[in-house]
Amino acid sequence: MSLLRVEGLSKAFGGFEAVRDVSFTLEAGERLAIIGPNGAGKSTCFNMIGGQLRPDRGRVLLNGEEITGLPPRAVWRKGVGRTFQIAAAFGSMTVVENVQMALLSHHGRARALFPLARALYREEAMALLERVGIRDQAERFCSVLAYGDIKRVELAVALAHGPRLLLMDEPTAGMAPAERHALMRLVSAIVAERGIAVLFTEHDMDVVFAYADRILVINRGRLIAEGPPERVRADREVQAIYLGSSVEAPA
Amino acid sequence: MSAPVLEVEGLVTFYGRAQILFDLALEVGEGEVVVLMGRNGAGKSTTLKSIMGLVRPTAGGIRFRGRDIGGLPPFRIARQGLGYVPEERRVFAELTVEENLEVGRREPPAGRDAWTPQRLFALFPNLAELRRRRADRISGGEQQMLAIARTLMGNPELLLLDEPSEGLAPVIVDQMATALADLRRHGVSILLSEQNLHFAGRIAERACIIEKGQIRWRGAMSDLLADEEVRRAYLSV
């Protein structure tokens, strides 16, 4: 059974079909990238899996269990962690408090009225920060961190409840080139050691081809190619999308 | 090349805490059409928005006809003679085509012919029949043409076009290329961002390739079209 199975996912806004009949699967331990031009439907697809958007048609199954149309918090509870395109943590909290917040929620104590939040699950949070390499930043406020470090905070937060699937929307956008590879190496290592899967969208082709086991290409809401990096790179339709409608003509 | 209309150097722009542009430099000559190519997320839109003052760069110089325009509010930059057409078109949905044009109208600099709705309808014949139609009741291609026409009503000397071919059907892309080539003959300089190489090849004479917020390659459009290696490195998957 696949960890994630997406069947015939579709979504229209007004008359505009943003995503149309997209199906794919994702196995444990796998890194799957979704690429495509702006407005192709990547984010819509992503948000339907994460629960931020409700699909018009189609199903999303996690380990065989249907999670279609559940709100984000319920999808999270089923074992999905996600990061966002424009990284931002809870800006009024320190790095370690951000992770503690996720842990509090995971342990069902997010609404406790009396204990001091600062003291709860601190060790667990520090261990996660250690894993993503920013333990030394634990007491800083997120609003003053370097952007690359905020991405790591987001990752630690997404990992807090021991998810089986990570959704990462443009994990390296806005980062300096050198940091991008460091972050993706970290993600790959975590995926391997925990036996989880990651689904990510990405603009940086270096990142996609270096770190994806498999690639989905979406254009105008439809899945037009799928497969290992080399096969996608050679696909003529994919070439055409990236270089314009009649790439052969001028050559 | 004659004296540049637009000179940009050392441009650094952040969105919040994310750095998008890293020390970017480019220039556009008088009457020239320059295309900014690159994959999405490379920083094309941000470059144009920074020039127009819609996002505030943290460093760098932007000069238009030798005058420093960095840090001015967008309306002052527009009044210097720059026109901007955003990627999402942003036509005023509840206004008619004619009213959209009216919003863009500004007097031309002394001694220059002003664009009028009539002249623009000649340039974009599709719009002529739609003049009383609300802008959200016309097709995407027509909206793109309207967005360009609206900006031309301000009689800009330099047009900044953000991905004009995006999301348009091939036949409309074709019409767009014809219209832009026409514009050039009217003496308007153009800096456009584009992902469609074929479209860019039809109208631009120079290309800059932007990747991760920096210009990585610059040269004649014909060289780019001939250089398979460069295209593969920066534009293809």
Place this chain on the structure above:
Amino acid sequence: MDPGFLFVQFLNGLATASFLFMASAGLTIVFGVTRIVNFAHGSFYMLGAYIAYTLAGVFMEVAYGAVSFWGAIFLAAAIVGLLGVLLELVVLRRIYDAPELFQLLATFAVVLIVQDLVRMTWGGEDLLGPRAPGLKSFVVVLDRRFPEYELAMIFAGPLVLGALWLLFHRTRFGVLVRAATLDREMVGALGVNQALLFTGVLFLGAFLAGLAGALQLPREPANPYMDVNIIVEAFVVTVIGGMGSVTGAFLAALLIGELQAFGILIFPKITLVLAFLVMAAVLIVRPYGLLGRPQAESHAAARAGAGLAAGTPLQRSLWMGLLAFLLLLPLFADEYSLKLAIELLIFGLFAFSLNFIMGWGGIVSFGHAAYFGLGAYGAALLVHHLAWPMEAAILSAPLVAGVAALVFGALCVRLSGVYLAMLTLAFAQIVYAIAFQWVELTGGDNGLIGIWPSSWASSRTVYYYLTLAVTLAGIGLLWRFLYAPFGYSSRAVRDSAIRADAIGIDPRYQRWLAFTVSGIAAGLGGGLYVFSKGNIDPEVLAIPTSVDALTMVLLGGVETVTGPLAGAALLTLLKDFVMPLTLYWKMVMGGLILAMVLAFPKGLVGILGDRLPGLQAAPTGRERPA
């Protein structure tokens, strides 16, 4: 009921609708372009009436006739339009990018200042204006008489709508205004100077308000209360119609006008409530009103909110000192100072409860008086009607307020920003209207008297200690909640709702719980308040009470824990010392609010925290990047 009566009632509804529309149109236009809910619109309306009164008096003295009358009306509107320009240049221009709370408070400050200016200039008496020459008589409709002036006004509304339509569709200014309502930034990128456009829009908005106020003059005397009365109604119309939509305002005005005309026949006592109920219902079904659309987010990046820090040793010793001072106060304070201290403690709790959701939860409540007042009324009613003892009544106060917060909050937290603020205000006005109109239960305008503490607590000193114990317990609990996971969850939702949702926190539910907790605490304060005064009247539920609480928070600092307490102390003391010295307290208060918004938005504690790092350990979320 005979058809003639019903028809006349229908005509009355139309006339009311006309006025409501004229009074609301400017408000909705100004909001559409500037995104500011302009409380001062009510002041413009009032100024229109007063200025028209003076002008008409002069003109008709010189030459009695229609020309003089209408000349006075339109000249008054034009003068008010210029005052709108002044407001834009002096105040609004500085706060377009400020948080909603600051915008609302700043324009309300103008309301306060204008109230006193009007009182200075025209006195506090009702001033009955001249009747319109040529429209003094009646027409007979189905055997019933209907005033000519009212009939003329029925046509005035549609006439204004038509004129506005022409302005918006046939002039460049109008087209620019419509474009700016849809996409301000793009209008700027096309070379249009927004500052000028906004100034023009304020002229138009104020002109319309002034015109509506001036036209009102022959129907109702100019009086110092007409600003707040009309602004509340205009808000209802604007919100129902969809903020920014002129046509929506027209439809909403028709709806409310007829509802009032016929509602008064069926539910004579609750016409005020009816309008707010309709508004609440519309907002629940259509969160952006009949013809409104969701506003595009103007700020892409979320504001970094304040953080919480552990107490420093200096802070702890300061607190211990303060506590000791409060405990020993009765030893050296006189009766009057104790009374003042009681008030100060109660308002401290009230302001703290407001900031519990506002500063720390991002929920701007403009109607927090509802929960304070419901606590007070709840306790008073139990004593008055059921003869409950003080102890039970004070304990019930937070329950009454909590239930109301639970119900109102469930609806309010579905919205955000200005709409949320307006809905909280609407609920507060509903409660106010009930307290005002249900005379049998609440004593109406006179309120309830004789609500005194039990005999053991009747001495000022004992009641002081009781208040001290209860308010400190309340504040202490809320304070603790802020540092507990509950407070962190509220803050997480405030910082980023979408992220909170993605780690299992239901944003709406969290906001609802926090709203309720805050209402309970405010109600507790209200319960203590009524026994300290011995009586209660609807003023405690009115807008000024909500604004007092907001001002306290603003004075102390929104993004601080202790700010609301400092602000409550400061405002209570200021009121006590300054109010007796001046006839124009509202002007002082308005000036104070404006000064805070424009010059010291961080508030007192925020400023102190910046200056004395030991006092406020909080390196808040605003620390500059290294």
